[in-house]
Amino acid sequence: MQLAKACTRYVRISPRKARYAAALIRGLNVDKATYQLLYSKLRGGRLLKKTLDSAVANAETQLDVRRESLKVHEVRVDPGPILRRAKARSKGSSVPVNKRTSHFTIVLIAEQG
Numbered sequence: 189m190q191l192a193k194a195c196t197r198y199v200r201i202s203p204r205k206a207r208y209a210a211a212l213i214r215g216l217n218v219d220k221a222t223y224q225l226l227y228s229k230l231r232g233g234r235l236l237k238k239t240l241d242s243a244v245a246n247a248e249t250q251l252d253v254r255r256e257s258l259k260v261h262e263v264r265v266d267p268g269p270i271l272r273r274a275k276a277r278s279k280g281s282s283v284p285v286n287k288r289t290s291h292f293t294i295v296l297i298a299e300q301g
Contacts, residue, residue, distance in 0.1 A: 190251045191261065191296065192258070192295070192296045192298075193243060193296075194240075194243035194246055198269070198289050199289060199290045200287070200289055201235060203267045205231070206235065206292070207265045208232060209228060209233040210264075210292075212228060213225060213236070214263050216259070218240070218260065218296065219256070225240065232265075239292045240294055242294075243295070244258060244296065258296045258297070259297050261296060262294070263293070263294055263295075265292055266290065267289075268288070268290050270287065271287035
């Protein structure tokens with residue numbers, strides 16, 4: 189069982205929003221997953237596609253397998269650090285604004301046969 193992995197860290201999107209795009213490609217082969225992300229209207233889809241392409245390139249160069257024989261084994265969207273900001277409100281007060289980041293991990297597996 190050959191595994192290829194790609195990680196993208198500190199992506200400026202909320203993990204909750206990115207997980208919608210991750211659910212689209214879980215368990216698909218690479219070609220179908222690429223089309224799902226390419227034609228998805230989700231912003232997380234565009235960002236995850238970069239990580240998927242990187243994982244495919246890793247598999248082709250390091251494991252010497254063809255793109256057609258790869259399948260998405262695992263897609264993980266983990267929370268990253270939160271950039272904490274403040275927004276001014278009335279009467280001199282302020283409210284917190286959390287700018288969330290994500291870490292993407294995609295693991296591909298080479299199918300036999």
